[in-house]
Amino acid sequence: MAWVEKHRGSFRVRYRLDDETIFTENGFVDQDEADNRAADVESDQRRRRFVDPRLAQTTIDEWIRQWSEAHRVADITWATYDSHIRNHILPRWSGTALGDFQRIAVKGWVNKTLRPNMADKSAQDILVLFSMILGEAVDEGLIGSNPCRKLRINFDDRPERPHAATDEVDALAGRMAPDNGLMTITDAYTGLRWGEIAGLQWIRTYLDDDTPHIDVDPKFGALHEVRGRLELGPPKTPASARTVYLPPFLVEELRAHRDRNPDSQFVFTGVNGGLHRRSNFRRRVWLPALAGDEQKGWSPLNEEMHFHDLRHTHETWLIEDHVPRIMRLVRLGHKRKDVDDIYSHITEQMIEETLEALQQRWEQDGGWTWAESPAVEPEAA
Template identity: 55%
Template sequence: MAWAEKHGNGYRVRYRLDDNRLSTETGFTTYDQARDRALDIESLMRTGKFVDPRAGQTLVRNWVLAWSEATDVSESSWAKYDSHLRNHILPRFGDTPLNQISRIVVKGWVKKLRRGLADNTVADIVTLFSMILGEAVDEGLIGANPCRKLRARTGDQPERPHATTIQVRTIAAQTVRAQDEILIYTAAYTGMRWGEIAGLQWPNVDLDNAKLRIHPDHGALHEVNGRVYLGPPKTAASVRIIDLAPCTVAMLTLLRDSQPDEQRAVFTGADGGWHRRSNFRRRVWLPATQGHRTRGWVPVIPAMHFHDLRHTHKTWMIEDDTPDVLQHRRLGHRQHGISGVYSHTTQVMADNLLAALQRRWEQSGSTIRGDLYRTTKGVKIFCSQSAPTDAEQPADEDRRRAV
């Protein structure tokens, strides 16, 4: 039972909790406000939705500690969570009781975050905070999640760029090592994520059957706090088989034949170890896309990120009328809704896609240049079936390019 009564210059609401203790809510200026709150409390008690206000007095930092001990995520995901908690969430809300976090306060905090952070980063922070507060609701500490359905993105972020086959050819050619050239081509012609392609191992590449596998246990390279290691790919849908176009098979075959038999990694850094994303970006990707005056390389798409090669592959599939179900499967995305249940990929779909990719390769005049001479015997290789002409022999200066 709950009731309203006079208290000082205003009114208050009193009610008994399950343990028969008397609780009070104050701050109502009129009797009608207090009476309406009392009726609401009685209704919530009858439906089992009433939240004991004492539980909501838990500080956010204490609840985060309990939440983190019960949360099981990958090491890379936790590294991101920990960064958001230390840098943004706990400095603002750590000493605030859970039941004193209002939606309007959260919206003001998000507005300030937007002044110095990218939209995607703000969205990640709000999503994490919403997850934490949602668990507090489920545990009965607060009655509602103040972050629920909160719009974290402004909606005005620029569209990410994609490349034509000619632009991909130019970007790939503007590399020092032939291995990096093949890496860029492979990313564009498969749509693989950076971690998937950087962590690709030869045992997961079946060149005879033109397929590669993203392994569920070690299908991606992760980099956390300076440590590089193999682990699971991003999501369960990322575990997949990727069919390879003839040009990609030919490139990877050349690369395989140029490497020691005991080497497991398909692509390595300059020192023969695993790639580090920041090193690859600085040494390979930025000169290839933004140009390099000393080497005579021209700017292609200066604002393009390596991840935009996935956007590129997706765009190519749309242009080539690839069915949605195959687009999702190839990129390692889960297809939601009825289509995800009743749509299935077929070999006919895959063959059509690979034929379209091969046409793109040949029509763009793409080639593999470099010192893969153990296999190529000094001949400039075309990954189509056409034979090279005398004019296509590599110049002497091309021989300095190392795998």
């Protein structure tokens, strides 16, 4: 039972908790507001949906500690969560009790603090994590509702990513040191993610099989950077563990590359055989190649393009070449979502026709010769 009392010029609501403790909510301006709250308390208690208000006094700091101890994700995912928590969530909300979060305050934080300082996709990722954290507080009975729900924030659609034509990829690779150029060509003709190609090992590269291919290993198929440390781990999703078949020209180029680097564990490395760091590669290799060089007669090339856009490029090429959807899904390591995807299967004919199409692209529009590549200083690992 809940009741209303007048107290020091305002009204308060009092009610008995399960342990017979009397709890008080102060600060209601008028009796109607207090009566409505008392009715809500009685209704929630009757329907067994009442949340002990003392639990809501837990701070977000303490709850995040408990949530972190119970949560398990891949190291690379946790590194992202940890960054969002340390750099964005706690700096704004540290010390706030779970019960004190207001929906409109969260909406203001997203719109006025996060979005002006980062891409909408990043702001949305932070909000999704925050909502997940508070949603589990609801599930644990600490608070009655999640203040992140139904915020009605109109995040901008992600812009369509650029892709490159075959000759653009060749020109881009030609502005790099040969090994980096081959890495770029390989990515465009396989669609591997950055971590998959940067962590690719020779033991997973089967160039002498009847149908040469790369295997993306489910446990060690991708290179991750976790708190500044490079380490091998699983690829992005279970569907990412896959076999990627290679067109003939790429097999020849990779064999020659292997002969030049007989003692290397990894297919593509930086200076002194070190592993590639994405930020270093982007700054020292990728961006200069895109920007061009007036003295060498190199015009800027698709300057908004990221290395990951080579993956978009690969899928665009497959679509242009009428490669079946199921073949594209499996080759790119995407999850099968539709019923048709589940009941479709890869055939030898699909593999052969896909490789023929990629080979034809190289022979007609590509075919850049590695020996003729310009001398460019290699990037540091």
